[in-house]
Amino acid sequence: MNLFRTALILAKKDLYSELKTKQILTTQIIFAGLVIVVFSFAFDPANNTTKAVIPGVIWVIIVFAGILGLNRSFISEQRNETMQGLLVAPMEAASIYLGKFLANFAMMLVVELVSIPFLFLLFDFKFLGSVPYFILVVFLGSFGFIAIGTFLAALAANSKSSEMLLPLLLFPITTPILIGVVQATKIILTNVEKLSSAIAWIQLVTAYDVIFFVVCFLLIDYVLEV
């Protein structure tokens, strides 16, 4: 129970910090807005083929806005060496990981909540697919991406060029998740008759999420050692 209690305290601290400084969320939302505006000018919303671009744009926003947040997640604990304060406190390393994951995931969900409706609005997209499945895919994809990203952000934070290292480590490992969710999103948004195929992709992503979340949870102890 202590593991979840301290993880929640840490997540609350990170979210409260964000509320005070508005550094990460603002950058993420501005980035998402820029991507949407640029794509809406590049592709004519009146054209039917534009629909095919939307799943890709959604995941471009999630991936790149996510990286902006992940990069800061552990680097912010280097100032005044506050990470040492967490490591000497009676909490497991897994609890630090879980707390950071929860904060990053919550911020990612806020970005999605703001940017995806804005994207649909600017692209004049009429949603004919399955809303619950769409939400499920976005949730699972973000979960896996942030779970692996939080772990790798902890790993990269000790490097001098962590902002370059994180994407280099993250993209190859999250590629199966990204392929799965882009395929599933495409089917759910544009070709809902093939839902069974989307479900197969969702199952693949779920399995990948569970495996990597558990692996990250178990290995974080070695990563956070001073």
Place this chain on the structure above:
Amino acid sequence: MIEIKKLTKQADNKLILRGVDLSIKKGETVAILGPNGAGKSTLLKVLATLIKPSSGLIKINGLDLKKNHLEIKKLLGYLPHSSLLYDHYSPLENLVFFGNIYGVDDVEQRAIKLVKEVGLSFFLNEPVKNFSRGMIQRIAIARAIIHDPEILLLDEPHTGLDQGAISILNNVILSMKEKGATTLMVTHDFKQAAEICDRIIIVKNGKIVDDFKIENRNLGFVSEKYELQVEGVS
């Protein structure tokens, strides 16, 4: 209280601690002196569970550090060079956050009391980033003792402090001692070591080379012993 046997720490083929044997009783205030790179801070970091030892045995309160690190962490109050404080948080927010992690009861009242004790009650809700080095160190002291630890691990706590902050820090250490807390303090400040400690340990090249008790705040005795052991090391 603290039992260390044959403790070694190796990093990048360099042996930082070379078989440290040390026993510290409950309530003792111990200063660890030594030249730069002797392994003083590493010893403190190992005790604070920040660094895993390469070999050896550490028991705190009868508990093995490897197996019972969570129980041991509850007993420790660690004050390193850095403040370990969040800049954009106020002293109250910082102390409440760390107090919550340690599971302190009535944490807000405890935090307010500690901020008052370190003489910064007027700055209770100001962000720490606006504070001077001395003020930050005072809050850092309060952070280290928010959970009323039984063991205080202090790494050069007097560095960069004004007289007011030094006297507050010394008072904190002495009042913790009265409560029965054990203090381990790495320092280069012989005057402070002689003033508040009752035992001195001299570390050189990762080994304890001298271990003696001091009486009547005898600064000359400490300096003499130190020069004798560390002579020739710059």
